Amino acid sequence: MTTTNKPMIITCLLMLIHLTFSDGADTDVACLKAFKTSIQDPKNYLSSWDFNTNTTGYICRFIGIQCWHPDENRVLNINLSDLGLVGMLPVGLAKCTSLTGLDLSGNRLFGHLPSNISKMLPFLTNLDLSSNNFSGQIPRDLANCSFLNILKLDNNRFSGRIPVELGRLSRLKEFNVANNSLYGQVPVFKSVNVSAESYAGNPGLCGGPLPRCR
Ligand SMILES: *[C@@H]1O[C@H](CO)[C@@H](O)[C@H](O)[C@H]1NC(C)=O
Ligand SMILES: *[C@@H]1O[C@H](CO)[C@@H](O)[C@H](O)[C@H]1NC(C)=O
Ligand SMILES: *[C@@H]1O[C@H](CO)[C@@H](O)[C@H](O)[C@H]1NC(C)=O
Ligand SMILES: *[C@@H]1O[C@H](CO)[C@@H](O)[C@H](O)[C@H]1NC(C)=O
Ligand SMILES: *[C@@H]1O[C@H](CO)[C@@H](O)[C@H](O)[C@H]1NC(C)=O
Ligand SMILES: *[C@@H]1O[C@H](CO)[C@@H](O)[C@H](O)[C@H]1NC(C)=O
Numbered sequence: 001m002t003t004t005n006k007p008m009i010i011t012c013l014l015m016l017i018h019l020t021f022s023d024g025a026d027t028d029v030a031c032l033k034a035f036k037t038s039i040q041d042p043k044n045y046l047s048s049w050d051f052n053t054n055t056t057g058y059i060c061r062f063i064g065i066q067c068w069h070p071d072e073n074r075v076l077n078i079n080l081s082d083l084g085l086v087g088m089l090p091v092g093l094a095k096c097t098s099l100t101g102l103d104l105s106g107n108r109l110f111g112h113l114p115s116n117i118s119k120m121l122p123f124l125t126n127l128d129l130s131s132n133n134f135s136g137q138i139p140r141d142l143a144n145c146s147f148l149n150i151l152k153l154d155n156n157r158f159s160g161r162i163p164v165e166l167g168r169l170s171r172l173k174e175f176n177v178a179n180n181s182l183y184g185q186v187p188v189f190k191s192v193n194v195s196a197e198s199y200a201g202n203p204g205l206c207g208g209p210l211p212r213c214r
């Protein structure tokens with residue numbers, strides 16, 4: 001490499017960084033717009049999400065939103081628990097490409113979780129969907145959200161077996177599926193001892209801290 005090429009390489013790098021950043025920001029704004037559009041909000045908590053402002057990092061001041069940096073529209077955590085929100089898990093959340101925490105507990109959300117949830121939310125460390133009305137099976141693909149520390153799905157209407165693959169989640173510290181309609185053998189977890197209370201209120205779970213499966 002000759003020295004004359006250096007400025008050009010640096011320029012390219014700067015352009016790349018700039019593109020990456022503005023891209024992230026634009027998609028994160030689109031993410032929150034999609035979220036607001038696809039969710040019913042009977043108590044109007046999200047009416048304060050005003051997309052007609054344009055100061056840097058404006059979405060970081062929205063209720064329930066925490067950014068990686070206060071002056072950059074890149075969402076770190078979404079925490080909208082107990083707001084009476086109604087609807088399905090918005091697929092537009094995939095556009096929050098750097099999201100690590102999602103707490104939508106205590107709302108009135110329903111429907112199945114997407115079977116490609118790890119493609120939508122690959123960097124999640126904390127997923128709390130407890131106390132909603134989600135149903136269907138717990139997606140096997142959650143096992144591919146490999147950064148998960150906390151997974152709370154209790155007090156919903158999930159049914160079927162708990163995917164054994166979840167046992168592979170090597171960073172898991174908290175797992176709760178109490179009060180659903182789950183049955184069968186519970187997974188063997190590598191990184192956490194799940195208590196019987198975290199399985200309570202399901203008709204047919206067995207194994208682990210529960211009575212042996214027959
Ligand atoms: C925000 O600023 C961008 C460019 O910085 C511009 O393209 C866009 O139209 C502006 N949006 C609003 C709502 O003012
Ligand atoms: C969301 O907010 C609640 C109440 O303030 C808090 O207990 C919970 O830890 C928060 N969740 C996240 C992911 O920050
Ligand atoms: C869940 O759905 C049932 C039946 O559709 C309804 O009665 C109940 O209020 C819902 N619960 C929540 C938390 O939305
Ligand atoms: C997940 O699957 C749905 C439908 O199967 C698809 O529309 C969506 O693009 C997928 N999302 C990602 C992030 O791959
Ligand atoms: C995890 O992702 C890989 C690659 O996309 C896929 O082959 C595998 O089926 C996924 N695992 C689960 C448990 O869904
Ligand atoms: C399960 O539901 C019952 C009745 O609604 C409630 O009293 C109990 O606290 C719930 N258990 C857990 C672990 O969430």
Ligand SMILES: *[C@@H]1O[C@H](CO)[C@@H](O)[C@H](O)[C@H]1NC(C)=O
Pocket residue numbers: 190191192193
């Ligand atoms: C789980 O409990 C066993 C027995 O009490 C203990 O030896 C083990 O270290 C615990 N594992 C974790 C990950 O806490």
